[in-house]
Amino acid sequence: MTFFLQLTVTGLLTGSLYALIALGIVLIYKATRVFNFAQGEVLIISGLMTTTFMSMFGIALGLICGIIIAFFMGLVVERLTLRPLIGQPILSTIMMTLGLAWVLRGYGTIGWQSTIRHLPEFIPAGQFKLGEVGVSQTHLVAFIVSMLAFILFAIFFKKTKLGLGMRATAENHQYAQSTGINVRGVFAMTWAISCMTAGLAAILLGAIGGGISPTVSMIGLKAFPAVIVGGLESLPGAVIGGLAIGLIEAWAGGLIHPSLIDITPYVILLFVLFIKPYGIFGLIRIERV
């Protein structure tokens, strides 16, 4: 029983990281109808940059610089690659983000090699006991930060002008434009904010102890099932999807066979696609000719 509880806690804490990455993907999809396959690579590049900044400017300043650089990376990526594709078919945007993933990966490999970079320890490591179950402090901080980010986003979309503009843009680009919303600005800000989320996730990933290297884009790939399970358009869906994927993955890996960790998210993904194709909270699109 302790083992099961331990798995549950670990699963939830890992899942919160998936949820944070999934949040970034959902954010972009909601506003621009682009599924960002490069989210994992954005995460890695901003993580690697943060490690460099930290070694140059120290921990606190390095963290801030890392987040800011992720923000600007989003702006640049949107302007150079996705802006020219507005109005193109879905396949073009999919291929564009896949191509972008390769560019970022190549850049990461040339710039930082394939060695794993660890962030300096800024969250005290070690774990405390919750009854019988051990909880790692870094994981707990990652969990809390993810949930805080989600709550901030929820408020942002409900209350702020920019957030409302993003929701309007998601509904219909033309209508949004005719009500005076700067659609281009919304696109740019969406990418910037989403990349900032990825930067945050990268820092948490580095803090958890796995370290960051150009080859750990697997974590980005695991966020895709989380997005689909929750539903592409839904922020709460991303969080619930991420937690669910982390949880089931930990159970399957711990109780059945460790190798299952690699494929459980995708089995769940296929299962959800067969039963409820548009996810738990996703919108069912009605099409008219």
Add this chain to the structure above:
Amino acid sequence: MKLFGTYDVRYTQCSAIFRTRVHKVIFALFLVLLLFLPMLTGSQFISLINQIAVTSISTIGLMILVGYAGQISLGQSAFMAVGAYTSGLLVTLAGFPFLLALPCAGLAAGLAGLIFGIPSLRLKGFYLAMATLAASFIIPWLIIWVRPDITGGVYPGLTVPPPDIFGIRCDTETSIYYLFISVTIIMVYFAKNITRTRVGRALVAIRDNDLAAEVLGINIFKYKLIAFFICSVYAGVAGALWGHWQRALNPEHFTLMDSVWYLGMIVIGGLGSIMGAIFGTTFIRVLEHFVTFIAPVLEGLLPEGLAGGYGIYIFVGLGALTFGLSMVLFLIFEPRGINHAWRVFLASWRLHPFSD
């Protein structure tokens, strides 16, 4: 684009593969060139051609699914793995002759493709991409973990004999070349014919507007599954050829990244044309080859202290960077791909004094 003075009077003329006698002559000359190519060039070049041929088979299949039927698949290399392992196991364990194992590999991969194509009934775009993404993780996992005693798992993998055709062992690059080129020509011929028959027209209708196609009386689900089946059969044949060429199989040879490369090849080549798949494959493979030459040069330019052990990262990173950049640049500046640029070039050449 037709030559001056040639008019299509009947539908069969319009949809013919070779419209004029000139086309036939050019094609015959091309075949003769292919026949004598190994005598004119070195084995390294032939090896590159083999690589292009086997990849082309896979991308042509993907072209039918993506370029004609408008569905998205991120599982092409997983279906190649199914073909490679089917053929490899049939030859080594069951003692099948290679020529019998090859179609079996195609069929096995086709069935796998059907299974992962079923969600296409209800799914489109990203959701379908996700379903096939799952294939590219689940299939290699099954190969590694279900019967590692048979497949060899990740280590030591599966050792496969070279193709044996009526007693001739194809174990040199040149003999492999003739095998690959003949299979490729057959597969291109099939693909060309699929696209200009009822099936091909139905697929194009589904791509352009699936609801309208359904109203026209096309059974969408059936034709989507047919597209998935054809696509995976091509992947299976390509995988089997590749396996018997490399003679060692490992599930790690068939990753999601390769599937992305195949998709990139057909986008760069130009969606909606069989020739585009071949153009794109050639472009990317030649670019990849070019990187193997340019990377050591770049490494030599580095300052002395950095050079040690850094070369491999330049090589790997540059490969990824050139592929990604070419995909991004083509999508922005030539979304219709190399095939379109080639058509424009042909047209301007033919209309020479009067082209703009």
